[in-house]
Amino acid sequence: MPTExxxxxxxxxxxxxxxxxxxxxxxxHIGLEFKNYTxxxxxxxxxxxxxxxxxxxxxxxxxxxxxxxVGNYDFGICGLDWIEELLAKYPSSALVKIxxxxxxxxxxxxxxxxxxxxxxxxxxxxxxxxxxxxEYPNLAEAAALNLRLRRFHVFPxxxxxxxxxxxxxxxxxxxxxxxxxxxxxxxxxxxxLLSTSAFLIANKESWQTKDISQIINYFKLGLEMQSKxxxxxxxxxxxxxxxxxxxxxxxxxxxxxxxGHQQGPALKFLTQAGIEIEGYAGDVVYRRPSCNLDWVNVxxxxxxxxxxxxxxxxxDLAVTGKDWLxxxxxxxxxxxxxxxxxxxxxxxxxxxxVTQNTPANNIDDLKQIQAGKMQRLRVxxxxxxxxxxxxHDNHVRWYKMIPTWGASEALLPEDADLLxxxxxxxxxxxxxxxxxxxxxxxxxxxxxxxxxxxxxxxxKDRIATMVEIFSKAxxxxxx
Amino acid sequence: xxxxxxxxxxxxxxxxxxxxxxxxxxxxRSCLSWSYQEVKTPTLEYLxxxxxxxxxxxxxxxxxxxxxxxxxxxxxxxxxxxxxxxPVARLFIENLAQQEIARLFYVTNVFIFEETGKKNREKWxxxxxxxxxxxxxxxxxxxxxxxxxIRSLRIGNVExxxxxAGLLKALIQELNxxxxxxxxxxxxxxxxxxxxxxxxxxxxxxxxxxxxLLLDLKGKSSGFLENLKALxxxxxxxxxxxxxxxxxxxxxxxxxxxxxxxxxxxxxFEYYTGLCFQLSVNQERVGSGGRYDNLIPLIGGSNTPACxxxxxxxxxxxxxxxxxQENTEKKVLIRIxxxxxxxxxxxxxxxxxxxxxxxxxxxxxxxxxxxxxWVITVEDKLSTFTITDQTKNLNKELSSISDAIxxxxxxx
Numbered sequence: 001m002p003t004e005x006x007x008x009x010x011x012x013x014x015x016x017x018x019x020x021x022x023x024x025x026x027x028x029h030i031g032l033e034f035k036n037y038t039x040x041x042x043x044x045x046x047x048x049x050x051x052x053x054x055x056x057x058x059x060x061x062x063x064x065x066x067x068x069x070v071g072n073y074d075f076g077i078c079g080l081d082w083i084e085e086l087l088a089k090y091p092s093s094a095l096v097k098i099x100x101x102x103x104x105x106x107x108x109x110x111x112x113x114x115x116x117x118x119x120x121x122x123x124x125x126x127x128x129x130x131x132x133x134x135e136y137p138n139l140a141e142a143a144a145l146n147l148r149l150r151r152f153h154v155f156p157x158x159x160x161x162x163x164x165x166x167x168x169x170x171x172x173x174x175x176x177x178x179x180x181x182x183x184x185x186x187x188x189x190x191x192x193l194l195s196t197s198a199f200l201i202a203n204k205e206s207w208q209t210k211d212i213s214q215i216i217n218y219f220k221l222g223l224e225m226q227s228k229x230x231x232x233x234x235x236x237x238x239x240x241x242x243x244x245x246x247x248x249x250x251x252x253x254x255x256x257x258x259x260g261h262q263q264g265p266a267l268k269f270l271t272q273a274g275i276e277i278e279g280y281a282g283d284v285v286y287r288r289p290s291c292n293l294d295w296v297n298v299x300x301x302x303x304x305x306x307x308x309x310x311x312x313x314x315x316d317l318a319v320t321g322k323d324w325l326x327x328x329x330x331x332x333x334x335x336x337x338x339x340x341x342x343x344x345x346x347x348x349x350x351x352x353x354v355t356q357n358t359p360a361n362n363i364d365d366l367k368q369i370q371a372g373k374m375q376r377l378r379v380x381x382x383x384x385x386x387x388x389x390x391x392h393d394n395h396v397r398w399y400k401m402i403p404t405w406g407a408s409e410a411l412l413p414e415d416a417d418l419l420x421x422x423x424x425x426x427x428x429x430x431x432x433x434x435x436x437x438x439x440x441x442x443x444x445x446x447x448x449x450x451x452x453x454x455x456x457x458x459x460k461d462r463i464a465t466m467v468e469i470f471s472k473a474x475x476x477x478x479x
Numbered sequence: 480x481x482x483x484x485x486x487x488x489x490x491x492x493x494x495x496x497x498x499x500x501x502x503x504x505x506x507x508r509s510c511l512s513w514s515y516q517e518v519k520t521p522t523l524e525y526l527x528x529x530x531x532x533x534x535x536x537x538x539x540x541x542x543x544x545x546x547x548x549x550x551x552x553x554x555x556x557x558x559x560x561x562x563x564x565x566p567v568a569r570l571f572i573e574n575l576a577q578q579e580i581a582r583l584f585y586v587t588n589v590f591i592f593e594e595t596g597k598k599n600r601e602k603w604x605x606x607x608x609x610x611x612x613x614x615x616x617x618x619x620x621x622x623x624x625x626x627x628x629i630r631s632l633r634i635g636n637v638e639x640x641x642x643x644a645g646l647l648k649a650l651i652q653e654l655n656x657x658x659x660x661x662x663x664x665x666x667x668x669x670x671x672x673x674x675x676x677x678x679x680x681x682x683x684x685x686x687x688x689x690x691x692l693l694l695d696l697k698g699k700s701s702g703f704l705e706n707l708k709a710l711x712x713x714x715x716x717x718x719x720x721x722x723x724x725x726x727x728x729x730x731x732x733x734x735x736x737x738x739x740x741x742x743x744x745x746x747x748f749e750y751y752t753g754l755c756f757q758l759s760v761n762q763e764r765v766g767s768g769g770r771y772d773n774l775i776p777l778i779g780g781s782n783t784p785a786c787x788x789x790x791x792x793x794x795x796x797x798x799x800x801x802x803x804q805e806n807t808e809k810k811v812l813i814r815i816x817x818x819x820x821x822x823x824x825x826x827x828x829x830x831x832x833x834x835x836x837x838x839x840x841x842x843x844x845x846x847x848x849x850x851x852x853w854v855i856t857v858e859d860k861l862s863t864f865t866i867t868d869q870t871k872n873l874n875k876e877l878s879s880i881s882d883a884i885x886x887x888x889x890x891x
Binding site for chain 2: 131145153328417
């Protein structure tokens with residue numbers, strides 16, 4: 001009796017964020033639609049509308065090449081920039097680039113500030129210590145080696161690389177649409193490292209051993225279509241503005257304030273404190289807003305990046321979260337970055353999380369369960385250093401750390417066993433059927449500074465004045 | 480049990496370590512007798528020591544184990560030393576630069592990532608460096624020292640191949656490439672892809688012809704270089720490099736040292752500026768060296784000519800035959816029958832006395848049966864102990880340790 005061929009299950013890793021709309025449009029047009037794959041979605045696990053054996057999960061774009069390379073997913077869609085970032089460090093990653101999907105085009109530039117004085121031809125000869133700021137540390141290191149820079153430091157950042165040169169970095173490696181957009185950021189492109197666009201990638205093992213041609217054919221159909229409406233979709237990017245007049249002034253103090261979720265509460269706090277920052281409110285992020293205190297320079301950067309920047313003396317003060325300061329200090333215990341004032345807003349708990357059906361109520365239970373499994377505990381976190389320390393402190397010996405860039409809830413239970421995450425109310429965790437088994441600490445926004453610059457430097461009086469302004473305003477917030 | 484050893488790591492078992500020590504001791508003895516002094520450099524160095532132009536190629540650098548230290552918030556990376564020479568050059572600059580010359584040697588491990596994990600990622604080297612001497616006699620000294628060490632290891636069939644980085648770089652200069660192209664080409668050939676050199680398109684057909692001649696021919700003597708020099712198309716700089724090369728080969732000819740000229744024999748000569756040499760045994764590379772006159776100024780020292788070599792311990796260990804038979808003559812087993820304090824004390828005293836006169840004395844509490852000739856048994860009867868000659872199956876009761884030592888043929 002003829003039997004119907006059972007199709008092997010196929011899993012896709014799909015991007016959230018800027019690639020989502022164009023990717024969803026492409027999938028709908030080629031007949032590979034996933035319900036709920038929309039910007040507004042609250043679910044991470046998706047099912048193909050037509051093909052019962054095809055499922056998908058939504059990830060941060062940056063996580064996708066890794067998820068596909070380790071074999072958790074057969075296919076993934078993400079920018080070529082993140083694929084190359086992985087391959088720069090791990091050239092033998094099990095990835096196959098299947099097709100250029102042609103949308104979200106851009107270039108990765110090595111760029112310097114237009115106010116700096118950098119001659120590309122002479123870079124390898126100069127004895128300088130080149131500071132390179134980037135979201136792509138592996139590509140930056142490879143580029144620096146290929147350019148034969150004699151000495152260089154790569155500062156990995158979570159974002160806003162354009163804000164650093166010339167004062168806080170010599171070079172930035174960053175992605176923009178083209179030369180016009182990079183020049184709008186007041187940067188001069190020195191070298192184009194890569195032209196990028198969205199790519200379809202496959203796991204090498206799946207490619208070699210599994211029949212995945214059906215899915216490839218769907219995409220082939222799309223690439224051959226006459227009209228490609230997904231190419232017309234302009235991805236939603238955070239609008240960033242980096243215009244400024246460069247005036248080197250060694251006396252002014254540098255204050256870093258956060259973009260993203262903390263921007264609203266930080267703005268409110270600063271207003272209460274009498275610090276007015278023009279250009280900090282509104283949809284467009286002005287990376288260098290002006291401040292009513294003329295002895296203060298302000299930059300708007302990612303809060304995750306602040307402790308490292310403060311430790312290096314690039315900023316004298318910064319408004320960030322205690323969580324990010326602790327993550328930094330767990331990695332660099334002798335760092336001079338230190339908490340100065342607790343600001344009282346932005347309260348979150350940093351917690352250890354498992355799925356609700358894990359029969360564990362604390363970390364010891366989880367250790368017991370894991371011991372029976374003969375498998376390494378898979379731990380995912382944005383806070384890799386805090387997570388490492390937590391596991392060491394609890395004598396968890398055999399684990400694997402999966403660094404993530406947000407949306408970690410999606411990883412449980414298929415791709416991780418334990419999350420170290422922050423939560424405000426616990427609502428999102430409950431929605432994803434997760435539960436908290438331990439609270440590591442409570443985090444709030446805080447003002448941080450550099451121990452060394454507090455004590456010496458010609459700026460110490462100004463720093464002290466600023467700390468006092470923050471302390472006074474914070475008193476009302478701390479309950 | 481699943482294997483817990485890191486990929487690309489090697490355990491040296493007792494018999495391997497014995498051969499390792501044999502090579503190390505032989506190398507040390509030779510170096511000391513040639514008036515070289517031993518140094519040790521730290522395992523960790525700042526990465527920038529190796530990124531300075533002209534030290535390591537980008538492809539080598541991408542295989543360096545580097546990381547941020549616990550205080551590395553400034554982004555300053557540290558590296559597990561990927562090379563033995565560069566740290567010694569740094570040591571020289573920081574400590575010995577006032578000396579006119581320095582002859583230094585070391586036995587060290589170096590760390591380079593290897594993708595398959597089937598070859599060693601941690602490698603051991605015996606290296607010697609002669610700093611402060613620009614004369615060809617320094618190159619010769621090192622070649623002869625390296626060969627002497629290998630011969631002292633009783634390994635035959637050492638082959639010496641010569642190349643010349645100065646000549647090669649002068650020829651590449653003649654291709655008139657843009658700086659970026661030149662770097663790329665150098666990187667390629669340093670990784671051993673010599674064909675890229677002949678494939679490089681150049682307007683100068685003469686140079687191309689020269690290059691293929693140079694790459695294809697494998698000459699055995701300096702006559703070969705003489706012929707090259709006679710070619711009409713050769714430039715002044717290349718000619719002067721050829722002359723330097725010939726100075727060394729004619730000295731080797733005179734000393735009766737056999738060699739083969741093979742320009743392609745050298746890989747990763749990034750910091751070499753003059754003669755490069757390769758040593759191999761039955762086609763396996765066991766050592767290499769060369770002249771690196773620019774390295775010390777590149778990493779911040781004053782103009783100091785230098786040359787050196789390294790022998791590779793890992794292949795050499797496998798070439799040393801294991802000792803056929805363990806020497807059991809100078810070994811004695813002290814068997815302790817009960818662990819009452821006095822018996823144990825006597826046992827330890829006897830063992831100590833034997834060690835003092837050059838024996839290996841093994842204490843036994845478990846009634847072990849090793850194939851030692853001599854076994855001394857200490858029992859509760861404290862005034863005496865029994866000595867057994869296992870080869871003759873003889874037992875004798877003794878009460879004095881010095882009698883026992885005499886009986887074994889030692890002198891007290």
